[in-house]
Amino acid sequence: MRPFLSHPFDDDKLKEECGVFGVIGVSDAANFVALGMHALQHRGQEAGGIVSHDPEQGFNSARRFGYVRDNFTDPDTMATLPGALAIGHVRYSTAGSKGSTAIRDVQPFFGEFAMGGAAVAHNGNLTNAAALRRELIERGSIFQSSSDSECIIHLMARxxxxxxxxxxxxxxxxxxxxxxxxxxTRTKLIGVRDPLGVRPLVIGRIGEGWALSSETCGLDIIGAEFIREVEPGEMVVIDETRGIESFHPFERRAARFCIFEHVYFSRPDSILGGRSVYETRRQIGVELAKEAPVDADLVCPVPDSGTPAAIGFSQQSGIPYAMGIIRNQYMGRTFIEPTEQIRNMGVRLKLNVNRALIKGKRVILVDDSVVRGTTSRKIKDMILDAGAAEVHFRIASPPTAWPCFYGVDTPERGKLLAANMSEDEMRDWIGVDSLRFISLDGLYRAVGEAGGRDPNAPRYCDACFSGDYPVAPSDKIEQGFEMKAAE
Known part of the structure; x- marks a missing residue:
């Protein structure tokens, strides 16, 4: 069977790079890791990998393309991953070779050192990876992958x-x-977050063992108790006898957690920063209804990511909520070698309009974001073809006008609709009766910042909306990327 390809109908959405998971102190740890990876599948669908350690058999690994359910539920495969300590990774490529079909790019990465082996799984993006890679190669390092994450192993070796x-x-x-x-390592599970805490990482307790996960939903699936988040800039080292040791090896900085985790990336049943992701998304809809009201007959989500915001919009506006668009739940996020004819069917293979509900109605469509805008145009056409009287788009994030360099697959700036058009121009290009985005202040209010965004000290990384990059993307600047001019 040929490797899975990226879904041709999800190319107008931002995509997370990956999810990470680890367990120590339980029998058959790899089975728990596989469950955790399954819960984190939304963070990466291209490939997954597990490394385990057993005192008698040492380190073992399995790396596969495709879904966790298709690769890490087979008893024969899982029998090759014994031990009470294991880590796993689900991947969507951003750095390195996008859409690479090379198994060498699938994490976790493993290195053998003088004091023993170690495996590393990384969620995020290193903005100075190209410079580091050049330096390491000049000093004799031999890279096995195109991933920026491999730099960590080589730096450890030196x-x-x-x-x-x-x-x-x-x-x-x-x-x-x-x-x-x-x-x-052979005896320890380690978790680290960068000083800004851009990407999430949480700690759980399962019986006498411990778990680390990108999100709390990964803990839920294995029955682990959520203990706390790993703090920005913190390293936790866990072993079965000493429990958790905490270190802060980096200079302390004000945290800048990715605000788009609240909008789209994280599962709605996860908890981020002590807040329910679902409740935050519902509150985004409430704020959006306050900022951009419109007379209409129905509020319909673009499933599934627009659903909580649509519910909040409906509750605040008093306009009835309805499932005007139905998602084919069996489509999945990957598709094997679609023909050109199937590609031309586009979004209709994934979404279908509830015609009996839509006909003659003024419809508000609530979606999480607009990236290139191509999917929005197709959905608008479907709604009008079903007989809608009016179509109004309400977007649960500010205009995405800047690329992300911290672990999210974003088109280059020239391909982002909001980087090239005003809101009115986007409305006309998509072809809807109205188009409104939540303001950046409104988004901050929805995530609990009552005063909105403090321009002098923002609490989140919102670079994809504001152009305010908390870490200069040095590799991209070297390649010609132009930062936002100082105001």
């Missing part, structure tokens, strides 16, 4: 520290950008 956690501290002090890392 450290003179006497144990692996200290070598990891050395390595991560050299990198820039965003990283939530789950790693393992």
């Amino acid at each position: 450290s003179i520290q006497k144990n692996i956690p200290e070598r990891m501290k050395d390595a991560l002090r050299r990198v820039e950008g965003a990283f939530s890392v789950v790693a393992m």
Whole structure:
């Protein structure tokens, strides 16, 4: 069977790079990791990998293309991953070779050091990876993948520290950008977040063991108790006898968690920063209804990511909520080698309009974002073809006008609709009766910042909306990317 391709009908959405998961102190840890990866599948659907350790058999690994359910539920495969310690990774490529079909790019990455082996799984993006890679190659490192994450292993190999956690501290002090890392040695499970805490990472307790996960939904599936988040700039080192040790190896900085995790990336049943993701998204809809009211007959979500915001919009506006668009739940996010004819069917293979509900109605469509705008145009056409009297778009995020360099697959700036058009121009290009985005202040209010966004000290990374990059993307600047001019 040929490798899976990216879904041809999801190319107008931002995509997370990956999710990470680890377990220590439970029998058959790899089985728990596979469950956690399944819960994090929304963060990456291209490939997955697991590394485990058993005192008798040492380190073992399995890396596969496609869904977790298709690769890590087979008893024969899982039998090759024994031990009470394991980590896993689900991947969607941003750095390195996008859409690469090379198994060498699938994490976790493994390295053998003088004091023993270590495996590393990374969520995020290193903004100085190209410069580091050049330096390491010039000094004799031989890379096996195109992933920026492999730099961490090579930097660890060049450290003179006497144990692996200290070598990891050395390595991560050299990198820039965003990283939530789950790693393992023969006896320890390690979790680290970058000083800004851009990407999430949480700690759970399962029986006498421990778990690390990108999101709390990964803990829920294995029956683990959510203990707390790994703090920005914190390293936790866990072993079965000493429990958790906490270190802060980086200079402390004001946190800038990715605000788009609240809007789209994280599962709605997860908890971020003590807040329900579902409730935050519902509140985004409430704020959107306050900022951009419109007379209409129905509020309809663009499933599934627009659903909580549509519910909030309906509750605030008093306009009835309805499932005007139905998603084909069996479509999935990947498709094997679609023909050109199937590609031309476009979004209709994934979404279908509830014609009996839509005909003659003034419809408000609520979606999470507009990237290129191509999908929005197709959905508008479907709604009008079903006989809608009016179509109004309400978007649960501000205009996406800047690319993300911290672990999200974003088109280059020239391909972002909001980078090239005003809101009115986007409305006309999409062809709807009205188009409104939530304001950046409104989004901040929805995530709990009552005063909106403080322009002098924003609490979140919102670079994709504001152009305010908390870490300069040095590799991209070297390639010609122009930062936003100072106001």
